[in-house]
Amino acid sequence: GENVEQHPSTLSVQEGDSAVIKCTYSDSASNYFPWYKQELGKRPQLIIDIRSNVGEKKDQRIAVTLNKTAKHFSLHITETQPEDSAVYFCAASIGRGTYKYIFGTGTRLKVLA
Amino acid sequence: NAGVTQTPKFQVLKTGQSMTLQCAQDMNHNSMYWYRQDPGMGLRLIYYSASEGTTDKGEVPNGYNVSRLNKREFSLRLESAAPSQTSVYFCASMAETEPYGYTFGSGTRLTVV
Numbered sequence: 001g002e003n004v005e006q007h008p009s010t011l012s013v014q015e016g017d018s019a020v021i022k023c024t025y026s027d028s029a030s031n032y033f034p035w036y037k038q039e040l041g042k043r044p045q046l047i048i049d050i051r052s053n054v055g056e057k058k059d060q061r062i063a064v065t066l067n068k069t070a071k072h073f074s075l076h077i078t079e080t081q082p083e084d085s086a087v088y089f090c091a092a093s094i095g096r097g098t099y100k101y102i103f104g105t106g107t108r109l110k111v112l113a
Numbered sequence: 114n115a116g117v118t119q120t121p122k123f124q125v126l127k128t129g130q131s132m133t134l135q136c137a138q139d140m141n142h143n144s145m146y147w148y149r150q151d152p153g154m155g156l157r158l159i160y161y162s163a164s165e166g167t168t169d170k171g172e173v174p175n176g177y178n179v180s181r182l183n184k185r186e187f188s189l190r191l192e193s194a195a196p197s198q199t200s201v202y203f204c205a206s207m208a209e210t211e212p213y214g215y216t217f218g219s220g221t222r223l224t225v226v
Contacts, residue, residue, distance in 0.1 A: 001172075006155075009153075032213055034212075034213070034214040034215075036214070042219075043203065043217040043218065043219050043220055044156070044203070044215075044217050045217070046212060046214035046215070046216075049212055049213065049214050089155060089156065091156075099144045099161075099163065099207050099213070100146075100158060100161055100171065101158075101215070102158070102172070103148075103155040103156040103157070104155055105153060105154060105155040106153075106155050
């Protein structure tokens with residue numbers, strides 16, 4: 001079945017450094033890739049997304065890259081701040097014309113002050 | 114502007130008891146979803162509804178039933194709760210225009226003893 005692998009499971013960085021989280025998907029029909037941030041005890045919230053016809057997208061300190069050939073996509077956070085500490089989930093749409101997403105297992109990011 | 118509202122927020126059940134988790138959205142979205150979140154396993158799709166009157170199974174449907182009561186409401190029922198169903202449950206809805214990511218409810222923390 002469809003699968004999304006996410007690495008690393010935990011990541012600690014010093015404040016001001018960059019963080020990179022990587023995901024791999026299996027369904028060649030996937031065409032939409034959202035990223036969610038979940039703070040402790042709260043709901044996941046969409047922070048950035050990318051469609052399959054785009055290779056990179058940036059929003060201030062956050063960027064996402066997509067390599068369709070390799071079925072890889074990554075989240076890049078620059079100039080990390082303590083408030084970036086959270087669990088981050090990648091996701092990929094399943095099949096064509098569907099609105100279902102399969103999620104990665106999450107990355108716990110700790111930004112050390 | 115409530116978004117997606119879930120009730121209850123917390124629930125403790127005894128093995129074999131039944132209960133219904135309620136979800137309502139006020140964003141006029143067609144698609145609604147139920148996910149469960151377990152440590153180290155990310156978010157897994159239980160059931161979804163692409164439109165009023167339709168429901169489909171996700172990755173982990175066993176032990177659950179759903180009802181799409183109308184466009185706003187999508188409920189999840191546990192007929193005979195088991196300890197393996199101890200989890201945090203999230204309802205979500207999705208817009209048909211960009212951004213396509215989900216809007217999640219605040220979650221229900223369910224413990225089955």
